[in-house]
Amino acid sequence: MTPFPHTYKAPLLTLENVSMRFGSELVLRDLNAQVLDVIRPGMSQGQVVGIYGRSGIGKSVLCRLLAGLGAPSAGTVRVGEAQQPVRAGAVGYVQQRYPLFNHYSLADNLLLAARRKHAPADALAHVDVYLDRFGLGAHRRKYPAQLSGGQRQRAAIAQQLLCSDHLILLDEPFSGLDVAMIDEVKKIIIEVTTLDELNTVLIVSHDVATTTALADRLWLLSHERDAATGQLLPGATISPRHQYNLADTGLAWHPNVESEPEFAQFVEHLKDEIRGS
Numbered sequence: 001m002t003p004f005p006h007t008y009k010a011p012l013l014t015l016e017n018v019s020m021r022f023g024s025e026l027v028l029r030d031l032n033a034q035v036l037d038v039i040r041p042g043m044s045q046g047q048v049v050g051i052y053g054r055s056g057i058g059k060s061v062l063c064r065l066l067a068g069l070g071a072p073s074a075g076t077v078r079v080g081e082a083q084q085p086v087r088a089g090a091v092g093y094v095q096q097r098y099p100l101f102n103h104y105s106l107a108d109n110l111l112l113a114a115r116r117k118h119a120p121a122d123a124l125a126h127v128d129v130y131l132d133r134f135g136l137g138a139h140r141r142k143y144p145a146q147l148s149g150g151q152r153q154r155a156a157i158a159q160q161l162l163c164s165d166h167l168i169l170l171d172e173p174f175s176g177l178d179v180a181m182i183d184e185v186k187k188i189i190i191e192v193t194t195l196d197e198l199n200t201v202l203i204v205s206h207d208v209a210t211t212t213a214l215a216d217r218l219w220l221l222s223h224e225r226d227a228a229t230g231q232l233l234p235g236a237t238i239s240p241r242h243q244y245n246l247a248d249t250g251l252a253w254h255p256n257v258e259s260e261p262e263f264a265q266f267v268e269h270l271k272d273e274i275r276g277s
């Protein structure tokens with residue numbers, strides 16, 4: 001597979017010696033990984049990082065650290081071009097249940113989010129842009145309970161984009177969706193990353209094929225063995241061999257990547273790695 005031409009610019013997200021412990025349980029061990037701003041000529045897309053790992057390995061714990069909702073026991077998560085330690089609110093976090101305020105209309109939910117980042121006079125204009133872009137304009141006066149699951153998800157993504165700085169974290173965005181809705185969410189993710197070169201979408205998912213088709217970088221959380229003793233080390237980590245840079249291998253998102261034989265082989269390889277981890 002011939003890689004498309006690409007270059008890298010500044011780091012946008014860095015995990016620096018990140019560990020997380022709850023009491024005596026070490027959940028995450030010494031995570032070191034980085035997302036760089038990738039430039040692919042002719043391919044207007046920001047960064048999409050797929051995060052995989054078996055159930056219970058620590059993906060939700062990692063999400064909270066990435067979103068600045070808790071401090072790691074050791075190490076630092078750095079975000080943005082300035083590579084500042086992450087603070088709550090810097091990364092939009094779309095959780096599985098798409099929390100929206102039930103007693104506010106869709107437009108008011110988005111307005112609340114927009115006011116956290118934009119001056120009051122500008123906030124409504126930003127809301128209108130996102131309602132339009134995500135095909136939600138006709139539903140602006142509806143309350144969350146009156147929206148479909150897919151509409152609520154689009155609203156939750158718009159809400160987080162309106163108040164965060166380029167980084168957005170989606171927790172299981174494809175679970176429980178029918179095939180048509182999955183296609184729609186994929187379109188939204190591509191749309192989000194093409195809005196701005198710095199936009200970076202982190203997708204935590206068990207749906208390896210769908211997520212890999214959108215990604216240019218993958219991280220796989222796994223339990224590693226001590227090289228000398230062969231004993232399983234405590235805590236999950238993202239070892240260098242489980243950090244995949246798809247721009248280098250030609251499998252980074254591009255139209256119809258899913259239909260290429262190398263893609264199917266790579267997805268099978270990933271599934272084997274997850275099973276064995």
Ligand SMILES: Nc1ncnc2c1ncn2[C@@H]1O[C@H](COP(=O)(O)OP(=O)(O)OP(=O)(O)O)[C@@H](O)[C@H]1O
Pocket residue numbers: 022027053054055056057058059060061062
């Ligand atoms: N607040 C906490 N206190 C103690 N242990 C915790 C806490 N939060 C998570 N854990 C532990 O961390 C480990 C990882 O949990 P986590 O929810 O991150 O897994 P996950 O990879 O997201 O799983 P799944 O794919 O099933 O959602 C589990 O053993 C869990 O019990």
